[in-house]
Amino acid sequence: NAGVTQTPKFQVLKTGQSMTLQCAQDMNHEYMSWYRQDPGMGLRLIHYSVGAGITDQGEVPNGYNVSRSTTEDFPLRLLSAAPSQTSVYFCASSQDSEKLFFGSGTQLSVL
Amino acid sequence: DQQVKQNSPSLSVQEGRISILNCDYTNSMFDYFLWYKKYPAEGPTFLISISSIKDKNEDGRFTVFLNKSAKHLSLHIVPSQPGDSAVYFCAASGGHSGGGADGLTFGKGTHLIIQP
Numbered sequence: 001n002a003g004v005t006q007t008p009k010f011q012v013l014k015t016g017q018s019m020t021l022q023c024a025q026d027m028n029h030e031y032m033s034w035y036r037q038d039p040g041m042g043l044r045l046i047h048y049s050v051g052a053g054i055t056d057q058g059e060v061p062n063g064y065n066v067s068r069s070t071t072e073d074f075p076l077r078l079l080s081a082a083p084s085q086t087s088v089y090f091c092a093s094s095q096d097s098e099k100l101f102f103g104s105g106t107q108l109s110v111l
Numbered sequence: 112d113q114q115v116k117q118n119s120p121s122l123s124v125q126e127g128r129i130s131i132l133n134c135d136y137t138n139s140m141f142d143y144f145l146w147y148k149k150y151p152a153e154g155p156t157f158l159i160s161i162s163s164i165k166d167k168n169e170d171g172r173f174t175v176f177l178n179k180s181a182k183h184l185s186l187h188i189v190p191s192q193p194g195d196s197a198v199y200f201c202a203a204s205g206g207h208s209g210g211g212a213d214g215l216t217f218g219k220g221t222h223l224i225i226q227p
Contacts, residue, residue, distance in 0.1 A: 041219055045215070
């Protein structure tokens, strides 16, 4: 049972490039979400989904897109990377949207 | 405006003693509180939670206390062990009209260091 799997673990982008952070869970959880963690900050919610086909914005959604075509997958797309998006990104899933299971994170640097 | 505050960035405690981590919140609509533990290079893991209808919840060495009138909660770890050295995040839900599905609001975290 893998839980929540995030790929890649590390990524370096140039300003303006686009990329997709992958997230998959094998626990059949309906709720999935993306958070970012910056130094000295708590985790901040980017986007979330309460089920396949349903997504909504969190606290810091600008510059990111998500889709949820299956229960298992919840990719996060950076449309045009900016240095301000340098961060550690965590994907999480849950059955009740509160007791979250987190992936191990993706460390992203935008130069 | 930070709705969940952990005012101690770090805390050092001797092994075997009690660790007390504090958290304050400002949004009176929060109705569920959680603590997560995070080791370096790993994602946070759920530790313990408490509903606003309770004032205490205990799970083994971990106890969370909630004081609604003071908008304050604390996590007690007794006795503290070396494996407890980690960053602890306080989180809250229910602060939005949409309820818990809107996600959790996290504090900045407290780095707990257990000294041998």
